[in-house]
Amino acid sequence: MSKTHPNVIADHLEEMILEGTFADNDRLDEVQLAKRFSVSRTPIREALQRLTQAGLAERIPRRGVFVRQPGAIELLEMFEVMAELEAAAARFAAQRISDAALKELVDTNEECERALQDKDADRYYRANERFHQIIYAQSGNSFLEAEATRLHRRLKPFRRLQLRLRGRLRQSMSEHESILKALSDGDPETAANVTRQHIAVQGDKFHHLIATLKTAAE
Known part of the structure; x- marks a missing residue:
């Protein structure tokens, strides 16, 4: 599977959240993440969607996607x-x-x-x-x-x-x-x-x- 596949990106982001690279309530900026993974914003959006489905992130209307660490x-x-x-x-x-x-x-x-x-x-x-x-x-x-x-x-x-x-x-x-x-x-x-x-x-x-x-x- 390509390293730029949304699921691969989501796997990396999950680990970064669980390991503390991103703290609770940090904003996951699409533009910055696209630069980090050298991809367009489309696979980033798909990866962030998986994070929200898994409960590791929350999308707030007109504000963006934020890390949500479950207790x-x-x-x-x-x-x-x-x-x-x-x-x-x-x-x-x-x-x-x-x-x-x-x-x-x-x-x-x-x-x-x-x-x-x-x-x-x-x-x-x-x-x-x-x-x-x-x-x-x-x-x-x-x-x-x-x-x-x-x-x-x-x-x-x-x-x-x-x-x-x-x-x-x-x-x-x-x-x-x-x-x-x-x-x-x-x-x-x-x-x-x-x-x-x-x-x-x-x-x-x-x-x-x-x-x-x-x-x-x-």
Whole structure:
């Protein structure tokens, strides 16, 4: 993917916000950002749109786009809800997943393993994101799928960055294996429990990551 692609720019901006390069309430000026990334203002606008969707920025009419850092309590609450939504999706999927989707889930997890071996956290995240999307779809509940997808998108920067913590990729892979086994066995309660734990760990790891980033920035 081109380094000037809006999603790549958004990834960089997310990291800069989480690492403190941009502080809460800082204005994200399109002209200055276009110069920084050597692009036109169009991909910058698209990147800023993704930041607002993720809740890391807020667009104020006639003033511009400003950084909005979610507080620890807000993040904890979102991860709690995300864990329950994903647990419900896994519970339903254990009863409804098709053989074709289960194979796709296995193939996607193998891509996660390859990314792990290459120590490529961003590639792992992309495969991991697909892993979860398959489970949402296989829940057979379109409303649940839409809500889980919406909150997943909101938490994307935090879920992506926590994978860079030492040992987290291997731990995530182990959790994926437990989820896959429960789905393959058609065990709804185990699928729900291990998926809930998988997401809850992400929330805990994220807080540790933020503390580490803040210490490094001081």
